[in-house]
Amino acid sequence: xxxxxxxxxxxxxxxxxxxxxxxxxxxxxxxxxxWYRQAAGRGLQLLFYSVGIGQISSEVxxxxxxxxxxxxxxILSSKKLLLSDSGxxxxxxxxxxxxxxxxxxxxxxxxxx
Amino acid sequence: xxxxTQSQPEMSVQEAETVTLSCTYDTSESDYYLFWYKQPPxxxxxxxxxxxxxxQQNATENRFSVNFQKAAKSFSxxxxxxxxxDAAMYFCAYRSPEIDSGGxxxxxxxxxxxxxxxxx
Numbered sequence: 001x002x003x004x005x006x007x008x009x010x011x012x013x014x015x016x017x018x019x020x021x022x023x024x025x026x027x028x029x030x031x032x033x034x035w036y037r038q039a040a041g042r043g044l045q046l047l048f049y050s051v052g053i054g055q056i057s058s059e060v061x062x063x064x065x066x067x068x069x070x071x072x073x074x075i076l077s078s079k080k081l082l083l084s085d086s087g088x089x090x091x092x093x094x095x096x097x098x099x100x101x102x103x104x105x106x107x108x109x110x111x112x113x
Numbered sequence: 114x115x116x117x118t119q120s121q122p123e124m125s126v127q128e129a130e131t132v133t134l135s136c137t138y139d140t141s142e143s144d145y146y147l148f149w150y151k152q153p154p155x156x157x158x159x160x161x162x163x164x165x166x167x168x169q170q171n172a173t174e175n176r177f178s179v180n181f182q183k184a185a186k187s188f189s190x191x192x193x194x195x196x197x198x199d200a201a202m203y204f205c206a207y208r209s210p211e212i213d214s215g216g217x218x219x220x221x222x223x224x225x226x227x228x229x230x231x232x233x
Contacts, residue, residue, distance in 0.1 A: 032218055038156075044204070044223045051218055088156055098210045098219035099165065101148050104158035 002027035006091045006105030014113055019064075019078040021108050023091030026072065031093040033074040034102060035066055038088040050074060051096065086112045115140045117207050119224035126195045127232050133180070134190045134227045136205030142166075146208040147181070147188045152226070153201040161203070164188065192229075200231045 006023045013019060025031050035047040046059045048066035056066050063082050067075045074091060088109050092102040116139045126132035138147070149161040164172045164181050171179050176196075180189045192199055205224040 043225050046221075049218050057218065090158060092158070098208050099146050101146075101160050101163055101206075101208075102158075102221060103160065106155070106157050109156075 002093075002103065004091065004093055004103060004105045006108060008108060009106060010109045010111075012111045012113060013081050015083055016080045019076070019081050019085070019110070021076040021089055021091075021110075023074045023076075023105055024072055025074075025093045028072070028093070028095065030071060030096070032096055033068060033072075034092040034094075035074065035076050036090040036092065038090060038107075039086075044090070048076070081112045083112050086110055115142075115207050115209055115220065115222045117205055117222050117224040119203075119205055119227050121227045122225075123228045123230070125230040125232060126192070128197060129194055131191060131193045132195055132229065134192075134203050134205075134229065136188045136190070136224055138186050138188065138205075138207045138222075140186065140207065140209070142209060144210055147179075148206040148208065149177070149179070149188075149190045150204040150206060150223075151199075151201045152204065153198075158204070162190070195231050197231050197233060200229060202226045202228050 003026045032051050034049045036044045038044050050056050050068040053068055064078050088107050090107045091105040094100040094102045118137045145166045147164045151159045151161045162172050162174045162177050164179055171181050176193045178191045204226045207222045209220040
């Protein structure tokens with residue numbers, strides 16, 4: 001069966017520090033991968049998605065970047081965090097195809113101080 | 114662009130009773146998928162139920178069922194025999210057969226969510 005791992009679960013970082021959140025998927029090949037942000041406990045904002053290694057699409061221009069160095073690995077990064085980057089970040093995967101739901105990781109709660 | 118509207122920011126239900134969460138969407142497409150996700154206090158997003166637009170029969174998963182009205186573009190979620198563990202934020206989502214401009218991703222649009230409280 002497929003599983004998705006996302007870490008860390010909680011992170012407190014000072015303004016201006018770098019960020020690296022990692023997500024890996026097991027049990028499937030060539031998944032579509034996604035990073036979402038959820039602020040204030042409501043609404044999901046799609047940040048990035050990837051349909052293959054090295055292929056990243058950005059939905060919202062911002063202080064963050066994403067990379068997919070391996071088929072089942074998706075990384076969310078920032079060189080310098082802003083206060084506004086605080087939020088709950090969710091990684092997700094799906095099988096390619098519009099009939100496929102997204103399957104989410106447990107999320108990372110990021111607090112920028 | 115597709116939009117998904119959940120008109121009830123908050124709902125409450127007594128334990129063991131039935132509650133219906135509403136969701137409407139706007140689309141010009143004839144085939145698509147609809148989903149309900151549950152986000153409990155742990156904040157993990159859990160898929161509850163899915164419905165294909167071409168299927169007239171409403172999907173059912175144990176105590177969860179949907180009322181899919183394609184012409185009305187309505188996709189409500191009914192929770193029967195509500196349990197304390199059903200307390201969560203519920204998100205309706207629409208998945209389009211339209212491919213995103215950046216690649217082969219099919220667009221997925223979420224509603225803003227309905228916070229369900231279950232009273233003992």
